[in-house]
Amino acid sequence: MELNDRDLNLISALCGGLALDSRPYYVLGRAIGMDENEVVERLRALRQAGIIRRLGVIVRHHELGYKANAMVVWDVPDDEIAEIGRRLGACPEVSLCYRRPRRLPGWPYCLFTMIHGRDRAEVEASLAALAMREGVSHYPHEALFSTRRFKQCGARYIPKTAAE
Amino acid sequence: MDDIDRRIVNALQGGFPLTRRPFADAAAPLGLSEAELIGRIRKLRESGVLSRFGPMFNADRFGGHNTLAAMVVPEERFDEVAELVNAFDEVAHNYARDHSFNMWFVVAAESRVRVDEVLAEIAARTGISVHDMPKQREFLVQLRFEA
Numbered sequence: 001m002e003l004n005d006r007d008l009n010l011i012s013a014l015c016g017g018l019a020l021d022s023r024p025y026y027v028l029g030r031a032i033g034m035d036e037n038e039v040v041e042r043l044r045a046l047r048q049a050g051i052i053r054r055l056g057v058i059v060r061h062h063e064l065g066y067k068a069n070a071m072v073v074w075d076v077p078d079d080e081i082a083e084i085g086r087r088l089g090a091c092p093e094v095s096l097c098y099r100r101p102r103r104l105p106g107w108p109y110c111l112f113t114m115i116h117g118r119d120r121a122e123v124e125a126s127l128a129a130l131a132m133r134e135g136v137s138h139y140p141h142e143a144l145f146s147t148r149r150f151k152q153c154g155a156r157y158i159p160k161t162a163a164e
Numbered sequence: 165m166d167d168i169d170r171r172i173v174n175a176l177q178g179g180f181p182l183t184r185r186p187f188a189d190a191a192a193p194l195g196l197s198e199a200e201l202i203g204r205i206r207k208l209r210e211s212g213v214l215s216r217f218g219p220m221f222n223a224d225r226f227g228g229h230n231t232l233a234a235m236v237v238p239e240e241r242f243d244e245v246a247e248l249v250n251a252f253d254e255v256a257h258n259y260a261r262d263h264s265f266n267m268w269f270v271v272a273a274e275s276r277v278r279v280d281e282v283l284a285e286i287a288a289r290t291g292i293s294v295h296d297m298p299k300q301r302e303f304l305v306q307l308r309f310e311a
Contacts, residue, residue, distance in 0.1 A: 100297040147260045
């Protein structure tokens with residue numbers, strides 16, 4: 001999807017969130033001189049194109065009781081990454097699943113998954129169950145638990161023009 | 165949080181209506197009024213359960229670039245390096261993890277060139293290698309946090 005200046009203005013205005021008002025798209029449009037119908041139509045297109053990934057409540061998982069998270073990384077053969085990635089991504093325990101480059105010699109892992117749980121034991125149990133169920137426990141893998149979180153904020157950057 | 169709050173959080177992690185009266189449309193299947201839903205979302209936001217009510221963007225779809233970077237930081241230098249890394253506006257989040265690769269952060273900027281500059285500057289100022297691990301492929305997930 002080609003973004004024009006009006007889309008970018010809208011994206012910028014939306015970054016801070018939606019007004020908790022019975023007509024939030026009217027409120028949003030008023031701030032940038034766009035009528036409500038145009039706001040709704042443009043947002044539909046942005047959601048359709050995947051530029052808006054989700055629209056709704058953005059939870060702080062820590063506050064919901066998900067106090068432990070592990071980045072579980074897997075070293076699987078290159079020609080199996082796509083199939084195993086699809087399978088692990090579809091697991092209810094997994095909230096992110098990416099292929100990333102290995103950085104040899106120190107870092108042989110190419111598939112990154114995120115598993116959240118109420119505590120470390122729950123994450124470990126989820127991982128063990130998933131590895132067994134999906135038949136992937138024999139691939140080298142490690143769970144990197146987070147011990148401290150320094151910064152968690154949405155990246156706040158909007159390109160100045162669609163061409164950038 | 166009561167049962168109604170939990171139902172709201174579970175139902176509205178995506179798929180918020182794009183209609184003239186979206187709160188009314190979202191409230192009906194939950195058996196709530198528009199005003200009740202708005203009031204409860206406001207309270208959930210004030211209590212910190214929600215960081216925001218609104219969009220989650222797919223940043224790499226609008227021309228920006230982002231990557232995950234990892235460093236092997238000696239324990240005695242960890243705080244000093246964390247402070248330097250976090251001072252960059254382009255660093256969106258940063259986690260300490262229990263591994264020799266112990267610092268993991270996301271760098272997001274308007275261009276790949278700027279992301280590379282930030283990584284190079286961190287490496288130069290700390291004298292520690294920064295391993296760039298950009299996403300090569302994303303696999304679909306169910307992405308729901310059950311409240």
